Amino acid sequence: MRSKRFIALRTAFSPRQAAGQGLLLALIGVSVSLVVIGQARPEWLMQTRSALTDVSASVLSVAKSPVTLARGVAADVQSWIGVHEQNAVLTRQNAELMKWQALAKELEAENHSLRSLISVMPAKHNETMTVRIVGDAAGPYRQSALIEGGANLGVARDHAVISPVGLVGRVVESFERSARVLLLTDINSRVPVIGEASRERAMLSGDNTTSPVLDYVGGNTRLSVGERLVTSGDGGFFPANIPIGVIESMDGGRPRVRLFAEWSGLEWVSVIRRTE
Amino acid sequence: MLLQHRIGIITWRLLPALTVFALMLVVAMPKYGLTLQRIMPLLPLLAISYWSLYRPQMFGAPTIFVLGLLYDGMTGSPMGWHALWWLAARMLLRHARQQIREEGFVVAWIAVALLTFVLLSLEWLIRISMDHAVYSLFPLLMQWALTVALYPGIHATLHALERGIHRRYWFVLKAG
Numbered sequence: 001m002r003s004k005r006f007i008a009l010r011t012a013f014s015p016r017q018a019a020g021q022g023l024l025l026a027l028i029g030v031s032v033s034l035v036v037i038g039q040a041r042p043e044w045l046m047q048t049r050s051a052l053t054d055v056s057a058s059v060l061s062v063a064k065s066p067v068t069l070a071r072g073v074a075a076d077v078q079s080w081i082g083v084h085e086q087n088a089v090l091t092r093q094n095a096e097l098m099k100w101q102a103l104a105k106e107l108e109a110e111n112h113s114l115r116s117l118i119s120v121m122p123a124k125h126n127e128t129m130t131v132r133i134v135g136d137a138a139g140p141y142r143q144s145a146l147i148e149g150g151a152n153l154g155v156a157r158d159h160a161v162i163s164p165v166g167l168v169g170r171v172v173e174s175f176e177r178s179a180r181v182l183l184l185t186d187i188n189s190r191v192p193v194i195g196e197a198s199r200e201r202a203m204l205s206g207d208n209t210t211s212p213v214l215d216y217v218g219g220n221t222r223l224s225v226g227e228r229l230v231t232s233g234d235g236g237f238f239p240a241n242i243p244i245g246v247i248e249s250m251d252g253g254r255p256r257v258r259l260f261a262e263w264s265g266l267e268w269v270s271v272i273r274r275t276e
Numbered sequence: 277m278l279l280q281h282r283i284g285i286i287t288w289r290l291l292p293a294l295t296v297f298a299l300m301l302v303v304a305m306p307k308y309g310l311t312l313q314r315i316m317p318l319l320p321l322l323a324i325s326y327w328s329l330y331r332p333q334m335f336g337a338p339t340i341f342v343l344g345l346l347y348d349g350m351t352g353s354p355m356g357w358h359a360l361w362w363l364a365a366r367m368l369l370r371h372a373r374q375q376i377r378e379e380g381f382v383v384a385w386i387a388v389a390l391l392t393f394v395l396l397s398l399e400w401l402i403r404i405s406m407d408h409a410v411y412s413l414f415p416l417l418m419q420w421a422l423t424v425a426l427y428p429g430i431h432a433t434l435h436a437l438e439r440g441i442h443r444r445y446w447f448v449l450k451a452g
Contacts, residue, residue, distance in 0.1 A: 003340040028363045034356025056349035063301045135304045137351045140415035144352045180352045
């Protein structure tokens with residue numbers, strides 16, 4: 001019994017154990033220092049962080065290839081099964097869209113002639129770049145995503161990120177070959193919006209739920225349930241008129257918005273590169 | 277030594293790091309059609325707890341540190357954030373390792389549940405003070421419940437992997 005206790009004590013205080021404990025404490029100290037420096041002087045760690053994120057993006061890109069392939073095969077099979085039905089739907093939609101195209105061309109010509117009459121300055125042209133989503137930020141605190149494409153493709157901080165149906169978020173960190181996108185649902189996201197019908201302005205604020213809220217809405221607001229919201233372009237971060245979503249409820253004077261771009265189903269997004 | 281045996285030894289030595297890395301990828305990869313982001317269970321932490329309890333000599337603190345930094349890159353967390361939590365978990369489990377192992381699986385499960393609860397609560401408090409924002413407790417509790425519920429599965433899988441590789445290459449591992 002006595003010798004067993006002695007062995008246990010000797011093991012607990014052996015030089016190897018002590019070295020292991022020392023190394024563990026030292027690494028905890030390094031981690032704490034990194035977190036503190038990252039908060040106080042983020043620029044000091046920028047290069048390391050950039051390299052780390054680029055490596056992570058490459059690893060995630062390779063790791064998700066089999067998932068992408070499986071999804072592609074499943075989508076192909078599904079598409080083949082319903083090809084006849086899809087053809088009929090598309091033919092009908094095509095006929096409908098041809099009418100809209102004719103109308104759009106007519107309105108474009110009219111718009112052009114009216115603009116030239118009153119000498120309107122042409123709007124800035126923005127380029128878009130389509131990139132793949134490679135990572136999600138999982139957890140209750142951050143709603144962000146990692147995209148494959150950074151400074152190498154001209155992606156920079158505060159560029160708007162869109163999907164085919166609407167705004168997704170904005171770039172908050174741009175690295176050499178990857179970038180991090182802050183989603184509209186994140187608690188730190190703020191986007192100036194305007195009601196398409198009422199032309200009333202508000203601020204779309206994320207609260208980490210799937211339906212962000214509208215702030216700065218007056219008591220006698222003309223905004224109502226079902227109204228479409230688009231970016232107002234105020235502040236210059238986002239181009240105007242990018243679809244955002246529809247108001248789904250007016251609970252307690254803080255309307256909630258159902259977003260058009262559902263993050264969980266997206267594989268590709270486009271980054272709008274501002275041309276100054 | 278045969279190539280197959282070399283592969284066996286390398287796989288055995290890298291097994292803890294590889295399993296934690298695989299779980300990091302599962303958490304960080306986009307989850308198409310699933311809205312799990314907010315309550316995603318702490319899968320890498322479960323694997324780290326398992327290896328810290330049952331094979332600490334195969335899974336050193338430097339490996340945890342490097343994996344933690346890589347995970348920060350994947351999830352956009354502040355640099356050093358996950359390395360800190362994972363090393364803290366390692367340190368907490370280190371002191372009670374012997375007793376937990378002797379008491380069996382249920383005690384290990386309870387220990388992991390307590391550990392994740394403590395770490396999640398601390399993280400919540402620090403996040404609130406760092407971000408000056410009030411984060412809802414509901415997703416946090418859901419995340420904790422899911423994490424605890426998944427521990428038996430992770431434990432069984434890692435145990436089976438460990439046993440399988442050891443059984444296949446025991447003679448080489450013993451000699452090496």
